[in-house]
Amino acid sequence: MKLFTRVLIILLSAGLIATLVYFKSSDTPKISSLVGKKQPAVNVGITVATMKNIDRKIILSGSLLAYREAELHTEASGKVVNFNLPEGQLVKQGTLLVKINDADLQAQLLKNTEQIRHAEEIESRQKALLSRGGSSREEYEAALNSLNLAKADKELILANIAKTEVRAPFDGIIGLKYITIGAYVTPSTKVVSIIQPDPMKLECSIPEKYASFMKKGNTLTFLTRGSTKRYNATIYAVDPRIDFSTRTIAVRADVANSKGALTSGSFVEIELPIGDSHLGLMVPTEAIIPDIKGQKVFIVKNGKAEPRPIVTGVRTENELEIIQGISAGDTVITTGILLLKPNSPVVIR
Structure with missing residues (x-):
């Protein structure tokens, strides 16, 4: 029995070794074929770095x-009873744009007008009496004070009426309106914007x-x-x-x-x-690649992509001046850059 067990172990070991040798020998050509396989060429677009007369300027x-712009709001709360907001149109300074209901203030103004008329009559009468000695200075000054108070009340009422109106603060173009007739507005309500273009x-x-x-x-x-x-x-x-x-x-x-x-x-x-014009070596901005150490470009040399660190100068609308890193006549890669590695074979489109 022991002999049988030993023979079985020997046979199994031999089979395992043979299997490992087989797979190892079959993998060897695959690995070698991968190592020997060439890197595929990358299709690229190119330009030739040339000297150009450039203006010294930056973008x-x-x-x-x-020039002037304002967002208009009302100073008082109330219902909109009239508005003149021609969107996109020019209006003159002082044009009435929005009117809020002011019926209560108009009634106060009417009452105040009568108070002023009555106070003026009393003041005039007291003044005449004072000149003839029929009234005291104190009585006249009381009448004059009543008249002045009535006039001050009128100014307050007129100021409150003005707060119910929104007028153009300057000549300008009206923007989009945000209210309509009948809307209830408060000082926080945006009415319209106006700009001087x-x-x-x-x-x-x-x-x-x-x-x-x-x-x-x-x-x-x-x-x-x-x-x-x-x-x-x-x-x-x-x-x-x-x-x-x-x-x-x-x-x-x-x-x-x-x-x-x-x-x-x-x-x-x-x-x-930023200075006088001068000759500079220019390449398209799309050829420039940001790098950890600065910037670089790829040039074509012996059919392969070669990275070159560069120092840049003046930027124009579509080009960038190269102060150091490449020379006039170098073939600079402009497209297909993202697929490139150092010494990648390239095919020029």
């Missing part, structure tokens, strides 16, 4: 603001190192999103302090908008000249 982001204000923030280029009276050139037309703006104010968190300085400029082509709130790109 900044900014916004257009209405001409001129407009351009507002932007510039890095502190370029602060010397921002002077009152200087001209800025800008474009609106989706348009190639350039507009000019004249700087009228520069913030005297630097923002600690962003290290930038706020700047505002006047923009003529007599034709109404510009809209308040629009995003704009501002071109700020």
Whole structure:
């Protein structure tokens, strides 16, 4: 029995060893084939780095603001009995836009008018009597005081009536209305907005190192999103302090908008000249790759992608100046970049 057990163990061990040897020998060609397999080529688009005459300028982001803008509210609570809110239309300063029911105040005004008339008669009579010695100075002054109090009451009533009216604070364009006839409004109710569209204000923030280029009276050139037309703006104010968190300085400029082509709130790109024009090595901005150590580009060398760390200079609308890292004539990869690794084989489209 012991002999049988030993023979069985020997046979099982031999079978296990044979199985392991078989699988190991069958895996070897697969592994070797993977190691020897070539990396597939990546289809890429390219451009040739060339020297160009470029203006020394930087591109900044900014916004257009209405020269004057107001959100209108009533000063009194009540029911709207009349309104004149032509949405999108120009109104003159002082135009009555909204009227709230003021019947009670009108009644008070009528009563006060009679009080003033009566007080004037008494004051006039007391004045005549005083001149003839038929009345005392105290009686006349009491009559005059009553008249003055009645006139003061009138001013208070008129002030309260004015609070039931919403008038245009300046010449401007009416925005969208938020009320209608019969609505009950309070001072917290937004009635309408109004803006003065001409001129407009351009507002932007510039890095502190370029602060010397921002002077009152200087001209800025800008474009609106989706348009190639350039507009000019004249700087009228520069913030005297630097923002600690962003290290930038706020700047505002006047923009003529007599034709109404510009809209308040629009995003704009501002071109700020920072020196004379010069020759520079330019590549498309899409070729630039952010890197932990800075920025880099891939160039094609011997059919492979070679990464090159770069130092950049002036940025234009579509290109970036390369100060260090590549040379004129280098073939720079512009598309297919995300698929590239160092020494990846490439195929130029």
